[in-house]
Amino acid sequence: MISYEVEKNLSLADFIYLLNDSGLGKRRPMHDQELLNRMLVNSNLVIVAREGLEVLGVLRALTDFSYRTFIADLAVVSKRQGEGIGRGMLQFARTLAPDARLILFSAENALGFYQKLGFHLHERCYQLKVGEKLC
Numbered sequence: 001m002i003s004y005e006v007e008k009n010l011s012l013a014d015f016i017y018l019l020n021d022s023g024l025g026k027r028r029p030m031h032d033q034e035l036l037n038r039m040l041v042n043s044n045l046v047i048v049a050r051e052g053l054e055v056l057g058v059l060r061a062l063t064d065f066s067y068r069t070f071i072a073d074l075a076v077v078s079k080r081q082g083e084g085i086g087r088g089m090l091q092f093a094r095t096l097a098p099d100a101r102l103i104l105f106s107a108e109n110a111l112g113f114y115q116k117l118g119f120h121l122h123e124r125c126y127q128l129k130v131g132e133k134l135c
Contacts (some may be wrong), residue, residue, distance in 0.1 A: 059078035
Protein backbone atom coordinates (compact mmCIF):
# COMPACT_ATOMS: atom_id res chain seq x y z
CA MET A 1 0.00 0.00 0.00
CA ILE A 2 1.30 3.45 -0.92
CA SER A 3 1.39 6.10 1.79
CA TYR A 4 1.72 9.86 1.34
CA GLU A 5 3.33 11.95 4.05
CA VAL A 6 5.06 15.23 4.74
CA GLU A 7 8.79 14.55 4.83
CA LYS A 8 11.09 16.74 6.91
CA ASN A 9 14.30 14.80 6.33
CA LEU A 10 14.42 13.46 2.78
CA SER A 11 18.05 12.69 2.08
CA LEU A 12 19.83 14.49 -0.72
CA ALA A 13 20.72 11.09 -2.18
CA ASP A 14 17.04 10.07 -2.35
CA PHE A 15 16.09 13.44 -3.86
CA ILE A 16 18.80 13.13 -6.53
CA TYR A 17 17.78 9.55 -7.28
CA LEU A 18 14.11 10.52 -7.70
CA LEU A 19 14.94 13.46 -9.97
CA ASN A 20 17.24 11.37 -12.16
CA ASP A 21 15.14 8.21 -12.33
CA SER A 22 11.91 10.09 -13.05
CA GLY A 23 13.46 12.04 -15.92
CA LEU A 24 13.06 15.37 -14.14
CA GLY A 25 16.83 15.54 -13.61
CA LYS A 26 17.20 16.52 -17.28
CA ARG A 27 15.70 19.90 -16.32
CA ARG A 28 17.45 20.40 -12.99
CA PRO A 29 21.01 21.49 -12.05
CA MET A 30 22.15 17.94 -11.28
CA HIS A 31 25.82 18.96 -11.54
CA ASP A 32 25.47 21.16 -8.41
CA GLN A 33 24.69 19.09 -5.31
CA GLU A 34 24.99 22.12 -3.02
CA LEU A 35 22.27 23.91 -4.99
CA LEU A 36 20.09 20.77 -5.04
CA ASN A 37 20.46 20.51 -1.26
CA ARG A 38 19.42 24.16 -0.83
CA MET A 39 16.41 23.55 -3.09
CA LEU A 40 15.38 20.65 -0.86
CA VAL A 41 15.98 22.09 2.60
CA ASN A 42 14.50 25.51 1.80
CA SER A 43 11.21 24.10 0.53
CA ASN A 44 8.54 24.40 3.18
CA LEU A 45 6.53 21.45 1.86
CA VAL A 46 8.06 18.15 0.81
CA ILE A 47 5.71 15.21 0.32
CA VAL A 48 6.89 11.68 -0.36
CA ALA A 49 5.09 8.63 -1.63
CA ARG A 50 6.30 5.41 -0.01
CA GLU A 51 5.57 1.75 -0.25
CA GLY A 52 7.04 0.25 2.87
CA LEU A 53 10.50 1.79 3.15
CA GLU A 54 10.86 2.46 -0.59
CA VAL A 55 10.47 6.09 -1.66
CA LEU A 56 8.50 6.14 -4.91
CA GLY A 57 7.99 9.85 -5.44
CA VAL A 58 8.50 13.37 -4.20
CA LEU A 59 6.56 16.62 -4.44
CA ARG A 60 8.56 19.71 -3.49
CA ALA A 61 6.70 22.99 -2.98
CA LEU A 62 6.58 26.46 -1.46
CA THR A 63 3.27 27.30 0.15
CA ASP A 64 1.54 29.63 2.58
CA PHE A 65 -0.97 26.80 3.23
CA SER A 66 -3.84 29.19 2.57
CA TYR A 67 -3.70 31.01 -0.77
CA ARG A 68 -0.98 29.57 -3.02
CA THR A 69 1.04 26.38 -3.32
CA PHE A 70 3.84 26.60 -5.87
CA ILE A 71 4.91 23.10 -6.85
CA ALA A 72 8.56 23.08 -7.87
CA ASP A 73 9.07 19.34 -8.44
CA LEU A 74 6.79 16.35 -8.90
CA ALA A 75 8.80 13.21 -9.56
CA VAL A 76 7.85 9.52 -9.56
CA VAL A 77 10.31 6.69 -10.15
CA SER A 78 10.13 5.53 -13.76
CA LYS A 79 9.04 1.95 -13.06
CA ARG A 80 5.96 3.22 -11.15
CA GLN A 81 4.85 6.08 -13.40
CA GLY A 82 1.28 5.75 -14.63
CA GLU A 83 0.00 4.23 -11.38
CA GLY A 84 -1.52 7.41 -9.92
CA ILE A 85 1.32 8.18 -7.52
CA GLY A 86 1.81 11.73 -8.83
CA ARG A 87 -1.93 12.29 -8.58
CA GLY A 88 -1.85 10.95 -5.02
CA MET A 89 0.87 13.39 -3.98
CA LEU A 90 -1.07 16.29 -5.54
CA GLN A 91 -4.26 15.20 -3.76
CA PHE A 92 -2.37 14.98 -0.47
CA ALA A 93 -0.93 18.48 -1.02
CA ARG A 94 -4.47 19.71 -1.62
CA THR A 95 -5.65 18.24 1.72
CA LEU A 96 -2.91 20.18 3.54
CA ALA A 97 -3.99 23.48 1.98
CA PRO A 98 -7.53 23.02 0.62
CA ASP A 99 -8.03 26.73 -0.11
CA ALA A 100 -4.69 27.22 -1.87
CA ARG A 101 -4.40 27.33 -5.64
CA LEU A 102 -1.91 24.75 -6.99
CA ILE A 103 0.53 26.35 -9.43
CA LEU A 104 3.36 24.66 -11.35
CA PHE A 105 5.51 24.71 -14.45
CA SER A 106 5.06 21.59 -16.52
CA ALA A 107 7.73 19.71 -18.41
CA GLU A 108 6.87 19.63 -22.11
CA ASN A 109 6.12 15.91 -22.06
CA ALA A 110 3.85 16.22 -18.99
CA LEU A 111 1.29 18.65 -20.39
CA GLY A 112 -1.24 15.89 -20.99
CA PHE A 113 -0.79 14.55 -17.45
CA TYR A 114 -1.66 17.88 -15.84
CA GLN A 115 -4.50 18.61 -18.25
CA LYS A 116 -5.98 15.17 -17.51
CA LEU A 117 -5.95 16.07 -13.80
CA GLY A 118 -7.84 19.31 -14.46
CA PHE A 119 -5.00 21.84 -14.43
CA HIS A 120 -5.47 24.87 -16.69
CA LEU A 121 -2.84 26.67 -18.70
CA HIS A 122 -2.22 30.16 -17.33
CA GLU A 123 -1.43 32.81 -19.92
CA ARG A 124 0.11 35.39 -17.58
CA CYS A 125 3.15 33.67 -16.17
CA TYR A 126 6.42 35.57 -16.42
CA GLN A 127 9.98 34.71 -15.52
CA LEU A 128 13.32 36.45 -15.21
CA LYS A 129 16.15 33.95 -15.59
CA VAL A 130 19.38 33.99 -13.61
CA GLY A 131 21.75 36.50 -15.16
CA GLU A 132 19.01 38.45 -16.94
CA LYS A 133 18.90 42.11 -16.00
CA LEU A 134 15.91 43.53 -14.14
CA CYS A 135 15.07 46.70 -16.07
